[in-house]
Amino acid sequence: MIRSVLVFLIVLVFGAIKLPIERDLSATHRQLHFRDELDLNFREQLSQLGFVAALSGFRSIVADVLFIQANVAWERTEWGRVLLLFRQVTTLQPRAVLFWDMAAWHMAWNASAAALNDRAQPRLALRIKAQRDFFALGRDFLERGIENNPEKPRLYETLARLYKEKYNDHERASEFFAKAAALPGAMSYDKRFSAYELSYVEGREHQAYERLRRLYDAGENQRLPTLITRLKFLEDKLDILDEQRINDTEN
Protein backbone atom coordinates (compact mmCIF):
# COMPACT_ATOMS: atom_id res chain seq x y z
CA MET A 1 0.00 0.00 0.00
CA ILE A 2 2.76 2.42 1.04
CA ARG A 3 4.66 1.50 -2.11
CA SER A 4 1.62 2.21 -4.29
CA VAL A 5 1.15 5.61 -2.68
CA LEU A 6 4.86 6.29 -3.13
CA VAL A 7 4.66 5.37 -6.83
CA PHE A 8 1.60 7.57 -7.29
CA LEU A 9 3.37 10.47 -5.59
CA ILE A 10 6.46 10.01 -7.77
CA VAL A 11 4.21 10.04 -10.84
CA LEU A 12 2.58 13.28 -9.70
CA VAL A 13 5.88 14.96 -8.83
CA PHE A 14 7.35 13.82 -12.14
CA GLY A 15 4.20 15.13 -13.84
CA ALA A 16 4.64 18.52 -12.21
CA ILE A 17 8.31 18.63 -13.30
CA LYS A 18 7.60 17.64 -16.88
CA LEU A 19 4.64 20.00 -17.31
CA PRO A 20 6.60 23.23 -18.03
CA ILE A 21 9.01 21.31 -20.29
CA GLU A 22 6.11 19.88 -22.26
CA ARG A 23 4.44 23.27 -22.56
CA ASP A 24 7.65 24.87 -23.73
CA LEU A 25 8.13 22.11 -26.30
CA SER A 26 4.52 22.44 -27.46
CA ALA A 27 5.02 26.18 -27.98
CA THR A 28 8.15 25.47 -30.07
CA HIS A 29 6.20 22.84 -31.99
CA ARG A 30 3.54 25.38 -32.88
CA GLN A 31 6.12 28.00 -33.73
CA LEU A 32 7.89 25.62 -36.11
CA HIS A 33 4.53 24.41 -37.47
CA PHE A 34 4.99 20.83 -36.27
CA ARG A 35 1.74 20.93 -34.37
CA ASP A 36 -1.42 22.34 -35.92
CA GLU A 37 -4.33 21.76 -33.60
CA LEU A 38 -7.02 19.59 -35.12
CA ASP A 39 -10.47 21.11 -34.89
CA LEU A 40 -12.60 18.71 -32.84
CA ASN A 41 -15.64 19.67 -34.97
CA PHE A 42 -13.80 17.92 -37.76
CA ARG A 43 -15.11 14.65 -36.29
CA GLU A 44 -18.42 15.28 -38.10
CA GLN A 45 -16.66 15.17 -41.47
CA LEU A 46 -14.36 12.24 -40.91
CA SER A 47 -15.12 8.60 -40.15
CA GLN A 48 -14.62 7.54 -36.53
CA LEU A 49 -11.63 5.39 -37.41
CA GLY A 50 -10.07 8.15 -39.45
CA PHE A 51 -10.59 10.64 -36.66
CA VAL A 52 -9.00 8.34 -34.08
CA ALA A 53 -6.09 7.70 -36.45
CA ALA A 54 -5.71 11.43 -37.01
CA LEU A 55 -5.59 12.04 -33.27
CA SER A 56 -3.08 9.24 -32.76
CA GLY A 57 -0.31 10.77 -34.76
CA PHE A 58 -1.24 9.38 -38.17
CA ARG A 59 -2.70 12.51 -39.72
CA SER A 60 -0.44 12.34 -42.74
CA ILE A 61 -1.47 8.78 -43.59
CA VAL A 62 -5.19 9.59 -43.15
CA ALA A 63 -4.66 12.63 -45.37
CA ASP A 64 -2.99 10.45 -48.01
CA VAL A 65 -5.84 7.96 -47.99
CA LEU A 66 -8.36 10.79 -48.40
CA PHE A 67 -6.21 12.30 -51.14
CA ILE A 68 -6.26 9.01 -53.06
CA GLN A 69 -10.04 8.87 -52.55
CA ALA A 70 -10.28 12.41 -53.91
CA ASN A 71 -8.36 11.31 -57.02
CA VAL A 72 -10.78 8.41 -57.49
CA ALA A 73 -13.70 10.85 -57.13
CA TRP A 74 -12.03 13.10 -59.71
CA GLU A 75 -11.75 10.21 -62.18
CA ARG A 76 -15.48 9.67 -61.69
CA THR A 77 -16.06 13.44 -62.03
CA GLU A 78 -17.86 13.56 -58.65
CA TRP A 79 -16.96 17.19 -58.03
CA GLY A 80 -18.90 17.60 -54.79
CA ARG A 81 -17.04 14.67 -53.29
CA VAL A 82 -13.71 15.97 -54.59
CA LEU A 83 -14.40 19.27 -52.83
CA LEU A 84 -15.41 17.58 -49.55
CA LEU A 85 -12.39 15.26 -49.55
CA PHE A 86 -9.96 18.05 -50.33
CA ARG A 87 -11.41 20.13 -47.51
CA GLN A 88 -10.70 17.20 -45.18
CA VAL A 89 -7.23 16.64 -46.59
CA THR A 90 -6.23 20.28 -46.23
CA THR A 91 -7.67 20.44 -42.71
CA LEU A 92 -5.60 17.41 -41.71
CA GLN A 93 -2.39 18.60 -43.38
CA PRO A 94 -2.52 22.40 -43.69
CA ARG A 95 1.26 22.58 -44.07
CA ALA A 96 1.38 20.31 -47.10
CA VAL A 97 1.43 22.77 -50.01
CA LEU A 98 0.82 19.99 -52.50
CA PHE A 99 -2.69 19.34 -51.17
CA TRP A 100 -3.75 22.99 -51.42
CA ASP A 101 -2.31 23.18 -54.91
CA MET A 102 -4.08 20.02 -56.08
CA ALA A 103 -7.37 21.10 -54.48
CA ALA A 104 -7.23 24.44 -56.27
CA TRP A 105 -6.28 22.80 -59.57
CA HIS A 106 -9.21 20.38 -59.39
CA MET A 107 -11.67 23.15 -58.55
CA ALA A 108 -10.52 26.03 -60.74
CA TRP A 109 -9.35 24.05 -63.76
CA ASN A 110 -11.07 20.65 -63.87
CA ALA A 111 -14.40 21.15 -62.11
CA SER A 112 -14.90 24.59 -63.68
CA ALA A 113 -14.36 23.19 -67.19
CA ALA A 114 -16.73 20.33 -66.44
CA ALA A 115 -19.33 22.80 -65.17
CA LEU A 116 -19.13 24.88 -68.34
CA ASN A 117 -19.54 21.80 -70.52
CA ASP A 118 -22.25 20.24 -68.38
CA ARG A 119 -24.84 18.88 -70.83
CA ALA A 120 -27.33 18.32 -68.05
CA GLN A 121 -27.62 22.10 -67.67
CA PRO A 122 -29.14 23.64 -70.81
CA ARG A 123 -28.83 27.28 -69.66
CA LEU A 124 -25.49 28.82 -70.49
CA ALA A 125 -25.85 31.52 -67.82
CA LEU A 126 -26.14 28.89 -65.11
CA ARG A 127 -23.22 26.95 -66.53
CA ILE A 128 -21.08 30.09 -66.46
CA LYS A 129 -22.20 30.80 -62.92
CA ALA A 130 -21.21 27.28 -61.85
CA GLN A 131 -17.87 27.73 -63.57
CA ARG A 132 -17.24 30.97 -61.67
CA ASP A 133 -18.21 29.29 -58.41
CA PHE A 134 -15.51 26.70 -59.02
CA PHE A 135 -12.98 29.43 -59.81
CA ALA A 136 -13.85 31.02 -56.48
CA LEU A 137 -13.45 27.67 -54.69
CA GLY A 138 -10.02 27.22 -56.26
CA ARG A 139 -9.02 30.74 -55.23
CA ASP A 140 -10.29 30.11 -51.70
CA PHE A 141 -8.12 26.98 -51.39
CA LEU A 142 -5.08 28.91 -52.55
CA GLU A 143 -5.69 31.88 -50.27
CA ARG A 144 -6.15 29.63 -47.25
CA GLY A 145 -3.10 27.63 -48.34
CA ILE A 146 -1.05 30.83 -48.42
CA GLU A 147 -2.35 31.81 -44.99
CA ASN A 148 -1.03 28.49 -43.67
CA ASN A 149 2.20 28.53 -45.67
CA PRO A 150 3.16 32.16 -46.24
CA GLU A 151 6.84 31.33 -46.75
CA LYS A 152 6.40 28.88 -49.65
CA PRO A 153 6.37 30.30 -53.19
CA ARG A 154 4.41 27.53 -54.93
CA LEU A 155 0.90 28.61 -53.91
CA TYR A 156 1.56 32.27 -54.81
CA GLU A 157 2.59 31.03 -58.23
CA THR A 158 -0.55 28.94 -58.67
CA LEU A 159 -2.71 31.84 -57.52
CA ALA A 160 -0.98 34.03 -60.08
CA ARG A 161 -1.78 31.47 -62.78
CA LEU A 162 -5.38 31.36 -61.61
CA TYR A 163 -5.72 35.14 -61.91
CA LYS A 164 -4.04 35.04 -65.31
CA GLU A 165 -5.84 32.11 -66.88
CA LYS A 166 -9.24 32.14 -65.20
CA TYR A 167 -9.91 35.75 -64.21
CA ASN A 168 -7.82 37.42 -66.90
CA ASP A 169 -6.62 39.72 -64.13
CA HIS A 170 -3.04 40.41 -65.19
CA GLU A 171 -2.38 42.97 -62.47
CA ARG A 172 -3.09 40.53 -59.68
CA ALA A 173 -1.28 37.76 -61.58
CA SER A 174 1.78 39.99 -61.77
CA GLU A 175 1.48 40.81 -58.06
CA PHE A 176 1.40 37.14 -57.02
CA PHE A 177 4.21 36.11 -59.40
CA ALA A 178 6.26 38.92 -57.83
CA LYS A 179 5.41 37.68 -54.33
CA ALA A 180 6.47 34.16 -55.31
CA ALA A 181 9.71 35.46 -56.85
CA ALA A 182 10.59 37.29 -53.63
CA LEU A 183 10.53 34.09 -51.58
CA PRO A 184 13.42 31.65 -51.14
CA GLY A 185 13.10 28.55 -53.33
CA ALA A 186 11.07 30.33 -56.02
CA MET A 187 11.30 29.24 -59.62
CA SER A 188 13.65 31.35 -61.71
CA TYR A 189 10.88 32.27 -64.17
CA ASP A 190 8.58 33.83 -61.51
CA LYS A 191 10.25 37.23 -61.75
CA ARG A 192 10.02 37.18 -65.55
CA PHE A 193 6.39 36.06 -65.52
CA SER A 194 5.55 38.90 -63.15
CA ALA A 195 6.97 41.39 -65.65
CA TYR A 196 5.15 39.71 -68.58
CA GLU A 197 1.83 39.98 -66.77
CA LEU A 198 2.42 43.60 -65.86
CA SER A 199 3.02 44.38 -69.53
CA TYR A 200 -0.65 43.57 -70.23
CA VAL A 201 -1.96 45.99 -67.59
CA GLU A 202 -3.30 49.29 -68.92
CA GLY A 203 -1.60 52.25 -67.26
CA ARG A 204 1.37 50.25 -65.88
CA GLU A 205 3.30 50.02 -69.12
CA HIS A 206 6.21 52.18 -67.94
CA GLN A 207 6.77 50.06 -64.90
CA ALA A 208 6.49 46.89 -66.97
CA TYR A 209 8.92 48.25 -69.55
CA GLU A 210 11.48 49.07 -66.87
CA ARG A 211 11.22 45.62 -65.38
CA LEU A 212 11.45 43.84 -68.72
CA ARG A 213 14.35 46.01 -69.77
CA ARG A 214 16.22 45.23 -66.55
CA LEU A 215 15.69 41.51 -67.18
CA TYR A 216 16.84 41.91 -70.78
CA ASP A 217 19.98 43.73 -69.64
CA ALA A 218 20.63 41.05 -67.03
CA GLY A 219 22.03 38.73 -69.67
CA GLU A 220 21.53 36.34 -72.56
CA ASN A 221 19.73 33.71 -70.54
CA GLN A 222 16.86 36.12 -69.86
CA ARG A 223 16.39 37.10 -73.51
CA LEU A 224 13.66 34.62 -74.27
CA PRO A 225 11.21 35.01 -77.19
CA THR A 226 8.26 36.10 -75.00
CA LEU A 227 10.37 38.68 -73.19
CA ILE A 228 11.58 40.16 -76.45
CA THR A 229 8.06 40.19 -77.93
CA ARG A 230 6.60 41.94 -74.87
CA LEU A 231 9.50 44.39 -74.76
CA LYS A 232 9.06 45.30 -78.43
CA PHE A 233 5.34 45.69 -77.91
CA LEU A 234 5.96 48.13 -75.06
CA GLU A 235 8.66 50.00 -76.98
CA ASP A 236 6.13 50.66 -79.70
CA LYS A 237 3.36 51.51 -77.29
CA LEU A 238 5.51 53.87 -75.24
CA ASP A 239 7.29 55.39 -78.26
CA ILE A 240 10.72 54.58 -76.92
CA LEU A 241 13.52 56.34 -78.78
CA ASP A 242 15.23 54.24 -81.44
CA GLU A 243 18.64 54.40 -79.79
CA GLN A 244 17.14 53.11 -76.53
CA ARG A 245 15.35 50.19 -78.14
CA ILE A 246 16.73 46.66 -78.05
CA ASN A 247 18.74 45.58 -81.02
CA ASP A 248 16.65 43.51 -83.43
CA THR A 249 19.58 41.92 -85.18
CA GLU A 250 21.04 40.66 -81.92
CA ASN A 251 18.03 38.50 -81.36
Add this chain to the structure above:
Amino acid sequence: MIEARHRRFSFVRVLAIATNTFTELTRLKVFHVLLIFALLLIGSSVFMARFSFQQEFQILKDVALGAMSIFTSLLAVVATARLIPQDIEDRTIYTILAKPVARFEYLIGKLAGVLLLLAIGTLAMGAMFLIVLYACEQTVLHETARQTMSPEQLNDALRAVRASALNADIVPCIALIYIKACLLGALTLFVSTFATTSVFTTVVMVFIYFIGHLQATAREYWLQQSGAGWITRTFLALVALIFPDLQAFNLVDGIIAGAAIPLAFFVKTAALGIFYGAIYTLLAGVVFYGKEL
Protein backbone atom coordinates in the same frame (compact mmCIF):
# COMPACT_ATOMS: atom_id res chain seq x y z
CA MET B 1 40.67 -18.18 -0.91
CA ILE B 2 39.98 -14.78 -2.40
CA GLU B 3 36.31 -14.03 -2.77
CA ALA B 4 35.33 -11.70 -5.55
CA ARG B 5 33.56 -8.67 -4.11
CA HIS B 6 29.93 -8.57 -5.20
CA ARG B 7 28.98 -5.29 -6.78
CA ARG B 8 25.52 -3.89 -6.20
CA PHE B 9 25.26 -2.96 -9.87
CA SER B 10 27.14 -4.67 -12.63
CA PHE B 11 27.02 -3.82 -16.33
CA VAL B 12 28.23 -7.33 -17.12
CA ARG B 13 25.16 -8.86 -15.47
CA VAL B 14 22.87 -6.35 -17.18
CA LEU B 15 24.55 -7.12 -20.51
CA ALA B 16 24.10 -10.86 -19.98
CA ILE B 17 20.38 -10.41 -19.30
CA ALA B 18 20.02 -7.97 -22.21
CA THR B 19 21.75 -10.34 -24.64
CA ASN B 20 19.61 -13.21 -23.46
CA THR B 21 16.41 -11.16 -23.75
CA PHE B 22 17.38 -9.98 -27.21
CA THR B 23 18.07 -13.55 -28.37
CA GLU B 24 14.72 -14.69 -26.97
CA LEU B 25 12.87 -11.84 -28.67
CA THR B 26 14.51 -12.37 -32.05
CA ARG B 27 13.29 -15.96 -31.95
CA LEU B 28 9.70 -14.78 -31.55
CA LYS B 29 7.55 -15.20 -34.63
CA VAL B 30 5.71 -11.96 -33.85
CA PHE B 31 8.95 -10.02 -34.28
CA HIS B 32 9.64 -11.59 -37.66
CA VAL B 33 6.08 -11.07 -38.84
CA LEU B 34 6.01 -7.43 -37.73
CA LEU B 35 9.40 -6.65 -39.25
CA ILE B 36 8.68 -8.41 -42.54
CA PHE B 37 5.27 -6.75 -42.75
CA ALA B 38 6.78 -3.32 -42.06
CA LEU B 39 9.56 -3.84 -44.61
CA LEU B 40 7.06 -5.02 -47.20
CA LEU B 41 4.83 -2.03 -46.54
CA ILE B 42 7.73 0.41 -46.83
CA GLY B 43 9.08 -1.33 -49.93
CA SER B 44 5.73 -1.54 -51.64
CA SER B 45 4.68 2.03 -50.85
CA VAL B 46 6.44 3.02 -54.06
CA PHE B 47 3.90 1.03 -56.08
CA MET B 48 0.87 2.26 -54.18
CA ALA B 49 0.09 5.27 -56.26
CA ARG B 50 1.05 6.69 -59.59
CA PHE B 51 0.86 10.43 -59.33
CA SER B 52 3.20 13.31 -60.05
CA PHE B 53 6.65 12.91 -58.47
CA GLN B 54 5.82 15.27 -55.58
CA GLN B 55 2.70 13.30 -54.73
CA GLU B 56 4.57 10.00 -55.02
CA PHE B 57 7.36 11.19 -52.72
CA GLN B 58 4.88 12.57 -50.22
CA ILE B 59 2.85 9.34 -50.12
CA LEU B 60 6.00 7.24 -49.93
CA LYS B 61 7.31 9.26 -46.99
CA ASP B 62 3.94 9.29 -45.23
CA VAL B 63 3.44 5.55 -45.57
CA ALA B 64 7.02 4.62 -44.74
CA LEU B 65 7.42 6.88 -41.72
CA GLY B 66 3.89 6.04 -40.53
CA ALA B 67 4.68 2.33 -40.87
CA MET B 68 7.92 2.79 -38.94
CA SER B 69 6.13 4.69 -36.21
CA ILE B 70 3.32 2.16 -35.79
CA PHE B 71 5.52 -0.94 -36.05
CA THR B 72 8.18 0.26 -33.63
CA SER B 73 5.49 1.32 -31.15
CA LEU B 74 3.69 -2.00 -31.56
CA LEU B 75 6.91 -3.95 -31.23
CA ALA B 76 7.90 -1.99 -28.11
CA VAL B 77 4.57 -2.75 -26.42
CA VAL B 78 4.20 -6.37 -27.54
CA ALA B 79 7.81 -7.34 -26.82
CA THR B 80 7.97 -5.64 -23.40
CA ALA B 81 4.52 -6.70 -22.22
CA ARG B 82 5.44 -10.37 -22.31
CA LEU B 83 8.85 -10.12 -20.62
CA ILE B 84 7.96 -10.43 -16.93
CA PRO B 85 4.80 -12.62 -17.24
CA GLN B 86 6.69 -14.99 -19.56
CA ASP B 87 9.63 -15.26 -17.18
CA ILE B 88 7.25 -15.93 -14.30
CA GLU B 89 5.43 -18.56 -16.33
CA ASP B 90 8.68 -20.22 -17.40
CA ARG B 91 10.02 -19.79 -13.85
CA THR B 92 13.20 -18.30 -15.34
CA ILE B 93 12.80 -15.27 -13.14
CA TYR B 94 13.24 -17.34 -9.97
CA THR B 95 16.45 -18.86 -11.29
CA ILE B 96 17.82 -15.44 -12.19
CA LEU B 97 16.80 -13.66 -9.02
CA ALA B 98 18.03 -16.55 -6.86
CA LYS B 99 21.52 -15.62 -8.07
CA PRO B 100 23.18 -12.41 -6.88
CA VAL B 101 21.32 -10.32 -9.42
CA ALA B 102 19.52 -7.22 -8.19
CA ARG B 103 15.95 -6.79 -9.34
CA PHE B 104 16.79 -3.45 -10.88
CA GLU B 105 19.58 -5.07 -12.90
CA TYR B 106 17.12 -7.66 -14.09
CA LEU B 107 14.66 -4.95 -15.20
CA ILE B 108 17.30 -2.82 -16.92
CA GLY B 109 18.70 -5.88 -18.65
CA LYS B 110 15.28 -6.86 -19.91
CA LEU B 111 14.55 -3.33 -21.14
CA ALA B 112 17.97 -3.04 -22.78
CA GLY B 113 17.22 -6.23 -24.72
CA VAL B 114 14.00 -4.70 -26.02
CA LEU B 115 15.72 -1.42 -26.87
CA LEU B 116 18.36 -3.33 -28.84
CA LEU B 117 15.65 -5.16 -30.72
CA LEU B 118 13.89 -1.86 -31.45
CA ALA B 119 17.17 -0.31 -32.62
CA ILE B 120 17.74 -3.14 -35.09
CA GLY B 121 14.11 -3.01 -36.26
CA THR B 122 14.28 0.78 -36.73
CA LEU B 123 17.61 0.54 -38.55
CA ALA B 124 16.27 -2.13 -40.90
CA MET B 125 13.11 -0.15 -41.64
CA GLY B 126 15.04 3.14 -41.93
CA ALA B 127 17.55 1.60 -44.33
CA MET B 128 14.78 0.12 -46.46
CA PHE B 129 12.96 3.45 -46.55
CA LEU B 130 16.04 5.44 -47.50
CA ILE B 131 16.98 2.94 -50.23
CA VAL B 132 13.48 3.07 -51.72
CA LEU B 133 13.36 6.87 -51.53
CA TYR B 134 16.82 7.21 -53.05
CA ALA B 135 15.94 4.80 -55.88
CA CYS B 136 12.75 6.75 -56.62
CA GLU B 137 14.61 10.05 -56.54
CA GLN B 138 17.24 8.78 -58.97
CA THR B 139 14.57 7.45 -61.35
CA VAL B 140 12.71 10.76 -61.36
CA LEU B 141 15.97 12.73 -61.76
CA HIS B 142 16.94 10.63 -64.79
CA GLU B 143 13.47 10.98 -66.31
CA THR B 144 13.57 14.75 -65.75
CA ALA B 145 17.07 15.08 -67.16
CA ARG B 146 15.97 13.30 -70.36
CA GLN B 147 13.21 15.84 -71.01
CA THR B 148 13.84 18.58 -73.53
CA MET B 149 13.90 21.95 -71.80
CA SER B 150 16.12 24.97 -71.39
CA PRO B 151 19.03 24.68 -68.91
CA GLU B 152 17.25 27.12 -66.59
CA GLN B 153 14.03 25.08 -66.60
CA LEU B 154 16.00 21.88 -66.16
CA ASN B 155 17.78 23.32 -63.13
CA ASP B 156 14.46 24.39 -61.63
CA ALA B 157 12.94 20.97 -62.30
CA LEU B 158 15.88 19.07 -60.81
CA ARG B 159 15.89 21.35 -57.79
CA ALA B 160 12.16 20.70 -57.28
CA VAL B 161 12.72 16.92 -57.46
CA ARG B 162 15.58 17.03 -54.96
CA ALA B 163 13.62 19.29 -52.61
CA SER B 164 10.70 16.90 -52.45
CA ALA B 165 12.72 13.68 -52.08
CA LEU B 166 15.52 12.92 -49.62
CA ASN B 167 16.37 15.53 -47.02
CA ALA B 168 18.54 15.52 -43.93
CA ASP B 169 15.59 16.05 -41.56
CA ILE B 170 14.37 12.51 -42.18
CA VAL B 171 17.20 11.13 -40.01
CA PRO B 172 16.29 13.02 -36.76
CA CYS B 173 12.68 12.16 -37.53
CA ILE B 174 13.55 8.43 -37.56
CA ALA B 175 15.61 8.92 -34.39
CA LEU B 176 12.58 10.42 -32.65
CA ILE B 177 10.41 7.51 -33.80
CA TYR B 178 12.94 5.22 -32.09
CA ILE B 179 13.01 7.35 -28.91
CA LYS B 180 9.21 7.30 -28.78
CA ALA B 181 9.28 3.49 -29.07
CA CYS B 182 11.88 3.30 -26.26
CA LEU B 183 9.68 5.47 -24.05
CA LEU B 184 6.72 3.20 -24.81
CA GLY B 185 8.89 0.20 -23.95
CA ALA B 186 9.83 1.71 -20.56
CA LEU B 187 6.21 2.60 -19.87
CA THR B 188 5.09 -0.92 -20.80
CA LEU B 189 7.70 -2.32 -18.44
CA PHE B 190 6.30 -0.14 -15.65
CA VAL B 191 2.73 -1.30 -16.36
CA SER B 192 3.83 -4.94 -16.58
CA THR B 193 5.36 -4.79 -13.10
CA PHE B 194 1.92 -4.52 -11.54
CA ALA B 195 -0.11 -6.27 -14.26
CA THR B 196 -0.80 -9.96 -14.02
CA THR B 197 -0.95 -10.87 -17.69
CA SER B 198 0.67 -9.62 -20.87
CA VAL B 199 -2.76 -9.16 -22.47
CA PHE B 200 -3.76 -6.75 -19.70
CA THR B 201 -0.50 -4.82 -20.16
CA THR B 202 -1.02 -4.61 -23.92
CA VAL B 203 -4.61 -3.40 -23.58
CA VAL B 204 -3.61 -0.78 -21.00
CA MET B 205 -0.80 0.37 -23.27
CA VAL B 206 -3.16 0.77 -26.23
CA PHE B 207 -5.27 3.12 -24.09
CA ILE B 208 -2.18 4.94 -22.86
CA TYR B 209 -1.05 5.34 -26.47
CA PHE B 210 -4.27 7.10 -27.44
CA ILE B 211 -4.44 9.17 -24.24
CA GLY B 212 -0.75 10.11 -24.68
CA HIS B 213 -1.52 11.62 -28.06
CA LEU B 214 -4.35 13.65 -26.54
CA GLN B 215 -2.45 14.61 -23.39
CA ALA B 216 -1.38 17.96 -24.84
CA THR B 217 -5.00 18.90 -25.57
CA ALA B 218 -6.04 17.94 -22.03
CA ARG B 219 -3.08 19.83 -20.55
CA GLU B 220 -3.78 23.04 -22.45
CA TYR B 221 -7.47 22.85 -21.59
CA TRP B 222 -6.68 22.30 -17.92
CA LEU B 223 -4.21 25.17 -17.76
CA GLN B 224 -6.18 27.64 -19.84
CA GLN B 225 -9.85 27.03 -19.10
CA SER B 226 -10.76 28.45 -15.71
CA GLY B 227 -14.50 28.09 -16.34
CA ALA B 228 -14.57 24.28 -16.27
CA GLY B 229 -15.96 22.48 -13.20
CA TRP B 230 -13.60 21.04 -10.58
CA ILE B 231 -14.33 17.43 -11.59
CA THR B 232 -13.34 18.17 -15.19
CA ARG B 233 -10.28 20.10 -14.08
CA THR B 234 -9.17 17.34 -11.70
CA PHE B 235 -9.62 14.74 -14.42
CA LEU B 236 -7.68 16.84 -16.94
CA ALA B 237 -4.95 17.54 -14.38
CA LEU B 238 -4.52 13.81 -13.75
CA VAL B 239 -4.31 13.11 -17.48
CA ALA B 240 -1.75 15.90 -17.90
CA LEU B 241 0.35 14.82 -14.92
CA ILE B 242 0.26 11.05 -15.31
CA PHE B 243 0.53 10.49 -19.05
CA PRO B 244 3.40 11.38 -21.36
CA ASP B 245 2.90 13.81 -24.24
CA LEU B 246 3.40 11.40 -27.12
CA GLN B 247 2.46 14.06 -29.65
CA ALA B 248 5.76 15.76 -28.85
CA PHE B 249 7.58 12.98 -30.70
CA ASN B 250 5.34 13.06 -33.71
CA LEU B 251 7.22 15.26 -36.17
CA VAL B 252 6.48 13.15 -39.24
CA ASP B 253 3.66 15.38 -40.50
CA GLY B 254 5.78 18.51 -40.26
CA ILE B 255 8.86 16.92 -41.85
CA ILE B 256 6.88 15.64 -44.81
CA ALA B 257 5.31 19.07 -45.24
CA GLY B 258 8.83 20.51 -45.51
CA ALA B 259 9.50 21.86 -42.00
CA ALA B 260 13.09 21.66 -40.76
CA ILE B 261 14.13 20.33 -37.33
CA PRO B 262 16.54 22.72 -35.59
CA LEU B 263 19.25 20.85 -33.68
CA ALA B 264 18.37 22.42 -30.31
CA PHE B 265 14.74 21.42 -30.77
CA PHE B 266 15.72 17.85 -31.65
CA VAL B 267 18.02 17.59 -28.62
CA LYS B 268 15.31 18.95 -26.34
CA THR B 269 12.72 16.49 -27.64
CA ALA B 270 15.15 13.58 -27.44
CA ALA B 271 16.13 14.61 -23.88
CA LEU B 272 12.46 14.69 -22.88
CA GLY B 273 12.03 11.17 -24.28
CA ILE B 274 15.06 9.90 -22.38
CA PHE B 275 13.82 11.65 -19.23
CA TYR B 276 10.41 9.96 -19.57
CA GLY B 277 12.08 6.60 -20.19
CA ALA B 278 14.35 6.95 -17.14
CA ILE B 279 11.47 7.89 -14.83
CA TYR B 280 9.24 5.04 -16.01
CA THR B 281 12.12 2.57 -15.57
CA LEU B 282 12.71 3.93 -12.08
CA LEU B 283 9.02 3.54 -11.27
CA ALA B 284 9.08 0.01 -12.67
CA GLY B 285 12.01 -0.68 -10.33
CA VAL B 286 10.15 0.69 -7.28
CA VAL B 287 7.09 -1.47 -8.01
CA PHE B 288 9.16 -4.52 -8.94
CA TYR B 289 11.09 -4.38 -5.63
CA GLY B 290 7.83 -4.74 -3.76
CA LYS B 291 6.48 -7.51 -5.98
CA GLU B 292 6.14 -10.89 -4.29
CA LEU B 293 7.83 -13.55 -6.34
